[in-house]
Amino acid sequence: MEIGAVIAGLFTLAILTFLYRDNPVYKMAESLLIGVSIGYVLVITWSSTLVDLLFEPLFAQGALSLTLPLLLGLMMFSRFHHRMSFLSRIPIAVMIGSGAGVAIPAMLEQRTLKQMSATVMPLLTTSGRPDPAAIVILAGVLTTLCYFYFSREHKGMLGVAAKIGTYFLMIFFGTTFGYTVMSRMSTFIGRMEFLLTDFLRLTG
């Protein structure tokens, strides 16, 4: 039996012991997982970003313009010094500002306007009959948006629309729950297949 499969199987069973209750075996496995995960992220970040985008171009190829991001990155570590910790706000400001700037057109165009335009569809088919799908979609979007409008009390027409919006939301949550159950079961089925096939060798 392959040693990797044995190790993986034992760790899998260690994690599954949590189903009975929290215990030292599970805690030890979990602690090891946390340490290995963080070590993995450090290695991947170092090799794929810091070496690739910064150290090699700056020190091996002489791209002096990269001195600025190097300085900004080093400023992040000023957080460990009480008096100098204010410096760490500047690289954070660069990241936050850049993120906010690129988000505005993306959110406006892709998430809002395109979704709104996709909602506005012909409500009658070419034969003149009502299209139930288009009507349901339009009604669903409008009433759900009414539910999320909290600037006025949900009374009268707004209250009725918000109530209908609630029902649409419940359909969405129920559908999502069904798919989530599917997804979680799939993950466990995958682990069970590993245990039966690679670890215990009961199936082929």
Next chain:
Amino acid sequence: MRLQTRHWVFASLFVLIAVVMASGIRLSVPVSPETQRMYDFIDSLPAGAVVLLSFDHEASSLPEIQPITRALLRHCFEHDLRPVGLALLAEGTAIGYRLMQTTAREYGKEYGIDYAYLGFKPQYVAAILSMGESISATFPQDYLGRPYDSLALLHGVENYDDVAAVLSIADGSFTTHWMEYGGRYGVPVIAGVTAAMVTTYDPYLASGQMQAMVGGLRGAAEYEKLLGRKGGGGARGMLAQSAAHLYVILLIILGNVAYFIKRRRSA
């Protein structure tokens, strides 16, 4: 050792899945229009086209995402497309590399000519936008440290204009970012996602911002059927999944029956 109700629920599920999986029975599933749409989309791409494969998932969803990825990669290789892998999540890096390597080996594909793997870049928004300007500037080297220009496959692939599609393999909202930030450059986006994320992306599929989507282990089983492959990871889990669903439905019914009986007694 005190066992509570939940322990019996857990144990029953464990035993049920174990027995069904051990039986080795495989179910054939009908192909849904959604999966057929993905198959037709990949089939419509010209042979030799470059497809960016973004591994935007963590190791936690590997049992579900691996069969989907394998099926889609196999189709890409069978159709002579040239997948270029990358990861926007650190954990997806190693997973993507191994999956591409092992699947490419099945088809005798050569690294650097038929496929490539660029590795990981953090800050997904910056990475997606940066590739729209220049993929070589975003990834000066591939995952193995080879210069971008040294890979024959990547000659002439400068930005999204030179890419036929982006295939996002996701267990979270990263595919949304591909559409929102990559949408600026008009690159077609397709996705292989976990079942839990399917309803999240439905509006994008309906609006045409996403061209096609395959979801969950069932989607993988359907895709394997379209590829004519028996015994794939998706198909093997179908009976177990059906059993698990029936078990959950039974639990819901039992729980509600007990609730209504209790309510009637107290009324």
Next chain:
Amino acid sequence: MDRKIALVACFAFGVVMFAQYFSAHPVAHQVNQAVLEYWQIIFAFALVLGVVGFCQTNVTQVRKGHDRPYRMAALAGFVAMPLLATFWGIKAGSPFLWMFENVQAPMQSTVFALLAFFVASASFRGFRARSVPATILLASALLILLSRTWIPGSMSNWLPDAADWIRNNPSMAARRAILIGIGLGSLTTSLRVIVGIERTWLGGGK
């Protein structure tokens, strides 16, 4: 004063990155490319900062004797990965990848797989048709679960179609409304961050 410098920097970069979206000029593209590169590099330093913080916390706790075996296991795992990568690389067949495939990935996916059990338990204990909205939620969940189950007979024809219609129409409509709401909210939050109204990212202190 330093808060003002940070706010000015946030404003400047926000405006630049917003404005470049509307320009096809080569200089705008160069500025865009440069800022995106800086962003990724700074973010990588932020990740390293988090790692350093993790080490600091665990070493301090080990010295104090709190949960010593567990914290030492975490530190051992953390130290092992860069050591393995340094001496044997990160290619296929390397000990680094072996650790990922046989230690990290199996444990991580098993932690996630635990949710299957908790979902089953929650279905039994918490999923009640207490009200009309709860009943609608329950009914749609049951429909989806049944439609994805192998059921012999005529139900296997209309169930998947009914489930797909529910998913592609009323469910999708609600999700779309949520998306539009989130889009508008993100838009206003981004504007507030750029002009300096939203300052929570600055943190406390002077």
